[in-house]
């Protein structure tokens with residue numbers, strides 16, 4: 001439904017040039033909810049604004065619903081944009097218009113007759129939970145209600161695609177989850193394809209099917225959400241996951257940790273269990289079969305959509321050859337093992 005081919009964006013030129021988006025390919029199939037996550041300045045907004053040509057790419061081609069937007073005349077592009085709705089972090093409502101009139105605006109601009117506008121707007125207000133807010137002005141609404149108006153307005157032209165630019169970043173956690181539920185509902189009921197950008201793992205975890213990680217204007221990793229939350233491939237992906245799970249070794253241990261093993265050190269490991277390994281008594285088998293001691297420092301179990309993820313930080317204590325056998329044993333049982341460092345037992 002959305003395809004970017006080699007799309008890049010450079011702001012400015014010469015010595016001042018900022019390569020905000022390096023040549024990027026992206027495909028979002030019809031009906032998918034696709035997230036792009038990254039740190040501030042990574043190029044998220046630039047990427048999403050290139051999809052509806054709010055930013056004209058410096059190179060590459062953009063396709064939506066089989067039509068190449070980058071090849072259209074200005075008039076044809078205006079028409080095509082009706083099939084691409086967009087919502088923003090700060091809602092971008094017109095303060096002088098009521099809820100009804102804000103939602104009606106794109107239809108007025110499209111020249112839809114007044115009676116048809118009335119018939120089309122009311123079901124959108126019902127769908128977005130705004131039935132009783134018809135005559136209110138934006139100043140009389142909460143942040144969550146304003147975003148609902150923006151969603152209803154974005155849906156008015158019956159788009160095939162909805163672009164969400166940090167749509168929940170200005171909202172509290174409870175309101176965020178109600179807006180995410182609404183987006184999920186719209187995706188299911190209308191078969192709408194959603195591309196969203198965010199810096200929050202919670203957003204990705206709650207509603208996305210697939211996620212891309214952007215850094216320095218490049219998509220450095222792309223995966224199904226279940227895979228990204230269980231085994232991110234890049235260092236940055238792991239940093240995002242660890243910050244989200246809040247699973248780091250205690251500071252006192254970090255202070256004692258060294259990068260390389262030495263005499264009388266043992267490793268500190270982060271273990272990620274998925275699938276069958278979550279329910280296996282692996283640690284007791286490890287101590288029994290490999291003859292080492294395991295000191296568990298932290299552990300938690302998370303549900304990521306339809307997957308269960310177990311995480312643990314532990315010290316593996318024993319003679320080096322037995323510790324190595326234990327690490328091999330864990331990897332043989334499909335655990336993700338990351339050696340965080342090495343500590344002296346009695347330091």
Ligand SMILES: Nc1ncnc2c1ncn2[C@@H]1O[C@H](COP(=O)(O)OP(=O)(O)OP(=O)(O)O)[C@@H](O)[C@H]1O
Pocket residue numbers: 011012018019020038039040041042043044045046047199
């Ligand atoms: N109009 C512009 N002119 C010049 N540079 C820009 C412009 N817009 C963005 N940039 C630069 O491009 C880079 C990517 O910015 P972008 O807004 O896409 O990142 P982002 O990931 O959305 O960040 P944030 O989460 O902080 O909004 C940044 O270095 C930014 O300063």
